[in-house]
Amino acid sequence: MPVTTTDVVVTGLGATTPLGADVASTWDALLTGRSGVTRITDAWVDPFPAKLVARLAQEPSEKIDRVRSRRLDRSQQVAVVAAEEAWSDSGAGDAGYDALRIAVVIGTGIGGAMTLLDQDDILEEKGPKRVSPFTIPMLMPNGPAAAVGLAIGARGGVHAPVSACASGAEAIRWGLDMLRLDRADVVLVGGAEACVHPLPMAGFASMRAMSTRNDDPEHASRPFDAGRDGFVLAEGAACLVLERADAAKARGAKVYGTVAGAGATSDGSDLVAPHPEGEGAQRAIGAALRDAGLSASDIGHVNAHATSTPVGDVAEAAAILGAIGDHAAVTATKSQTGHLLGAAGALESVFCLLALRDQVVPGTANIEQLDDAAAVQALDIVRGEPRKATFSAAVNDSFGFGGHNIALVFTTA
Amino acid sequence: MSSTAEIQTGLAEILEEVAGVAPADATPEKSFTEDLDVDSLSMVEIATAVEDKFGVAIPDDELGGIKTVGDAISFIEKNNG
Numbered sequence: 001m002p003v004t005t006t007d008v009v010v011t012g013l014g015a016t017t018p019l020g021a022d023v024a025s026t027w028d029a030l031l032t033g034r035s036g037v038t039r040i041t042d043a044w045v046d047p048f049p050a051k052l053v054a055r056l057a058q059e060p061s062e063k064i065d066r067v068r069s070r071r072l073d074r075s076q077q078v079a080v081v082a083a084e085e086a087w088s089d090s091g092a093g094d095a096g097y098d099a100l101r102i103a104v105v106i107g108t109g110i111g112g113a114m115t116l117l118d119q120d121d122i123l124e125e126k127g128p129k130r131v132s133p134f135t136i137p138m139l140m141p142n143g144p145a146a147a148v149g150l151a152i153g154a155r156g157g158v159h160a161p162v163s164a165c166a167s168g169a170e171a172i173r174w175g176l177d178m179l180r181l182d183r184a185d186v187v188l189v190g191g192a193e194a195c196v197h198p199l200p201m202a203g204f205a206s207m208r209a210m211s212t213r214n215d216d217p218e219h220a221s222r223p224f225d226a227g228r229d230g231f232v233l234a235e236g237a238a239c240l241v242l243e244r245a246d247a248a249k250a251r252g253a254k255v256y257g258t259v260a261g262a263g264a265t266s267d268g269s270d271l272v273a274p275h276p277e278g279e280g281a282q283r284a285i286g287a288a289l290r291d292a293g294l295s296a297s298d299i300g301h302v303n304a305h306a307t308s309t310p311v312g313d314v315a316e317a318a319a320i321l322g323a324i325g326d327h328a329a330v331t332a333t334k335s336q337t338g339h340l341l342g343a344a345g346a347l348e349s350v351f352c353l354l355a356l357r358d359q360v361v362p363g364t365a366n367i368e369q370l371d372d373a374a375a376v377q378a379l380d381i382v383r384g385e386p387r388k389a390t391f392s393a394a395v396n397d398s399f400g401f402g403g404h405n406i407a408l409v410f411t412t413a
Numbered sequence: 414m415s416s417t418a419e420i421q422t423g424l425a426e427i428l429e430e431v432a433g434v435a436p437a438d439a440t441p442e443k444s445f446t447e448d449l450d451v452d453s454l455s456m457v458e459i460a461t462a463v464e465d466k467f468g469v470a471i472p473d474d475e476l477g478g479i480k481t482v483g484d485a486i487s488f489i490e491k492n493n494g
Contacts, residue, residue: 067433071454133457
């Protein structure tokens with residue numbers, strides 16, 4: 001398709017994940033099939049039914065100094081680490097953009113839960129006067145976006161979509177809209193999550209949403225496998241720098257690919273359970289394809305949301321089959337990364353762009369016996385080793401508790 | 414009861430911990446906001462740390478009047494022991 005003034009491209013990527021300290025090491029670990037999942041060894045986990053986690057490969061304190069760290073919640077720290085990599089990678093900071101036209105959109109699912117809970121401990125033990133004056137700016141869900149806005153000097157607006165596990169993908173959609181509507185010239189978008197703490201762990205476990213395959217951590221996250229029993233909580237962040245294609249070209253920026261379209265719907269059926277046939281998800285994918293001006297047959301690859309819950313994966317398979325068909329190479333990278341909640345959609349969008357660049361589809365780990373649901377059986381799910389492929393368009397699905405469905409379409413530069 | 418030098422040293426430790434101020438920079442004439450880049454929320458943390466270290470509580474209506482490291486040292490001297 002011809003480049004138009006409203007085409008939006010990706011010029012920078014950043015990530016800090018259970019698989020690596022940056023984009024390159026994360027992508028490399030993903031393609032070599034490494035798992036980021038481990039068993040929690042802290043004493044608090046003893047009474048917990050689900051004892052697994054995918055922790056960061058590198059502590060944020062390796063990149064952010066002590067004084068800066070102590071006033072940032074961990075969710076803000078990971079956001080800043082990923083954002084600074086993406087910003088540096090893009091070169092946008094040195095491109096002469098007016099700070100008044102630089103914006104940030106960073107989503108999170110849970111936000112500053114660790115600060116909230118830690119400060120509540122202080123409140124109970126020592127009283128209200130000992131609660132940190134940084135409590136509110138550290139726990140607020142716009143905290144990661146605000147911290148990143150400060151880090152890059154963005155003065156054109158800082159926004160924080162909150163739609164549970166769709167937040168990171170929703171941030172990309174907001175960034176796309178801002179550039180199409182000429183509300184900014186460059187938008188740093190992404191998602192951040194860091195809530196490995198007993199309370200969120202207990203809450204998700206009480207929902208029976210987490211895997212209890214405690215004795216086999218690396219094989220616990222198994223999207224589309226018949227034996228899957230829930231997700232594995234992960235922490236991390238991923239960011240992308242978006243610019244209009246003409247501006248990126250004019251400044252000679254490296255371009256990873258195009259954000260060709262986005263679709264957002266809501267299920268309107270249940271607060272947490274996905275629609276059983278993935279009706280809302282299917283509409284989101286359809287809307288994203290129309291927005292991109294593509295047809296289903298153009299899509300060569302889908303990075304599925306597929307968290308490894310019994311209900312969610314089957315519903316999504318039905319949605320993919322209905323909206324795209326059975327020809328696209330589907331993968332579920334949460335099999336290795338675990339579930340980064342509000343950062344997942346951003347990280348998996350990074351994976352889509354790298355898949356397009358390298359013309360390779362990462363494999364889905366841990367499928368021993370494919371679920372026997374007809375929709376799962378019908379899809380072309382890449383299992384085990386990555387697969388070389390030729391394709392020019394990829395879809396990323398992201399869904400969140402609350403019935404949020406986001407689909408994004410990326411195309412080659 | 415601490416000496417002025419002990420108070421200055423203790424305050425410098427607090428400033429380093431809370432705001433990353435190099436101890437050599439924490440001299441009496443320095444303004445917290447103008448010279449040491451200490452913001453209002455960090456001042457609240459410093460007040461809490463002063464109470465822990467010297468047993469001197471700084472009321473909110475006094476905190477605003479403490480502009481320099483020297484002001485803080487004087488306040489602690491006047492009120493401790």
